[in-house]
Amino acid sequence: MRRIISILMENEPGALSRVVGLFSQRNYNIESLAVAPTEDPTLSRLTLTTEGSDKVIEQITKQLNKLIEVVKLVDLTEGSHVERELMLIKLRATGAQRAEIKRTVDIFRGQIVDVTSTVYTVQLTGDGEKLDAFIQAVGTMGVLEVVRSGVSGIARGEKVLSL
């Protein structure tokens, strides 16, 4: 099953490579990874998505917890949560296509953030499925480049991951 694991860790050089190294060392796979400092600059928040049986996920969380720089972590998929990913996508946009793309972007509640005479750059947020669906929808219209941020997530309601 797909899981979203959210990690609070010391914002120190080398900490990220320990997390990534752990996955290759123990033969787990990372599907996506997003990381940035939090409002407390000594801490980073890292969100990763992975797939595995319950047993594998239990080992992944235990092994992550063992890393000295990992302060706390949570498997967001265990409870209700919000999941978002940002995508920037560059599309060939000429002639009649320009209007067609604009319509599709509106339907998906995206924004066109850069325009040239031949290209639209579109920004879209949502869960992974929504971003996939957008790519499918515009697929015939000439995708030039896709950049996805990887999943970020947060638990719903009162539940927080903090010190």
Next chain:
Amino acid sequence: MELLSGAEMLIRSLKDQGVEYIYGYPGGAALHIYDALFRQDDVKHILVRHEQAATHMADGYARATGEPGVVLVTSGPGATNTITGIATASMDSIPMVVLCGQVASHLIGEDAFQETDMIGVSRPIVKHNMTVRHPSEIPQLVKKAFYLAKSGRPGPVVIDIPKDMTAPNGRFEYEYPEKVSMRSYNPAVRGHAGQIRRAVDMMMNARRPVIYAGGGVVLGKASQQLTDLAHELGFPVTNTIMGLGGFPATDEQSLGWLGMHGSYESNMAMHHSDLVLAIGARFDDRVTNATDKFCPGARIVHVDIDPASISKTVQADVPIVGPVDSVLEEMLSLVRESEEQPDQEALGAWWKQIREWGQYRSRYHYEQNGDNIMPQEAIEALYRVTKGDAYVTSDVGQHQMFAAQFYPFDKPNRWINSGGLGTMGFGFPAAMGIKLHMPEQEVVCVTGEGSIQMNIQELSTCKQYHLPVKIINLNNQALGMVKQWQDMNYESRYAHSYMESLPNFEKLFEAYGHVAFTVTRREDLEPVLEKAFAMKDQLVFVDIYVDPYEHVYPMQVAGGSMKDMWLSKTERV
């Protein structure tokens, strides 16, 4: 406050940490540190002949005492030469602090002379590693390194020290921190009371229990607690090869050790048990054999300081995360308070069954082969000559298994072997590390003619520092363990398992200033060992020519359950 350079602070921190000896080898990036070492007498440095040996010396010391061993090396090749030793310590959870020189900060990343990314290279085999970013951090980092190495599940910690951090012209206020705390690291200090109660309930209701005790009992200094609990309950105990001595091998309740080359009765008892009480053990594949066939009728209580060890390979019914000593103490007091006790009739029947297994195949068994000295009898003779009270280190191979089988250990910390990584070349330097700290103790390395050659250069170190260890070479003129597998799985095609050009060991040891004896006849075995051990001030190598055809048995059948074993070349059960 005192003003010291980075290098001086490093050495002073070691002193204030209570370190007496460090093991190492100098080089460019470490020279400021070596200069600081030279200008003091508190911390003594042992110059090895290869950095790998420094790590094994530190490791042997740590295994015998529980205190972290300390290694000092230079950058690049000095650092990479420690990798095997760090991995060896890591696999067996041995506390160690490795101080590595590094090129100066401004050169890092430029492929400078003798630059290796030691943080990157060592990452998968350390408990933690860190780089010094400012000289003033050094005392704090040293304190942290020792704390991490020793607490929780112990392990090796590397500190990477760029050369400019130890420059003599810097001057910084020195103060060694009393303690460290880290918000991200809090090892369990006691087990969950409810879980412990559940475990005790299961013990009271067990009919065919087995205590399976690992190296964690030795590392966690819980042998006494384990022994008390086992005696109180009357349960059988089997040790892992890492846990030997954690429960006295000559105790009536000991079944010997378990797993691939464990005793018939241990493996049978495990397979047929209804309750496995795993204490400081990690269900290693060399213990469990195929996990899907492991102990089919047993419920499992698993006590370990490391939560990640629990339910990693075998699912635990009652997981207990905590230090083994305190968990065992709590179990013992609950057992003593309890109005219940295990069903004595069931337990009696269980013991009767176990004794029958024990009689079917005496714990460890071998047969003579003409006039050849059997490796097992060499170990039996060693046991008699040392009165069963030596510190015995071992290398890796058949000799290791024979030593573990035929030298019963009654005390913890006496059996020192690389069980997890299986590092040939470990035994001799490990023995040196122990002898250095315990000159009064008998320290013996059991080795093979293959393994001893992997760190034989340390004979020179032994000469320099006067380390009169004894080395018992079970010379089967082959990489015996490899050959055994080739006999069993490759129709005796001996691909590179021969040692066709052995050195003349007597001359070799003599060249290094030591003594060597060769034994080829059974009647000489014990007298020569007596003579060797009587030479208290000499390093003595006893080269015993043993039967070259012998295999280690029992041997579990690959892919089978615990009870599927070869008991001899022809008998499979």
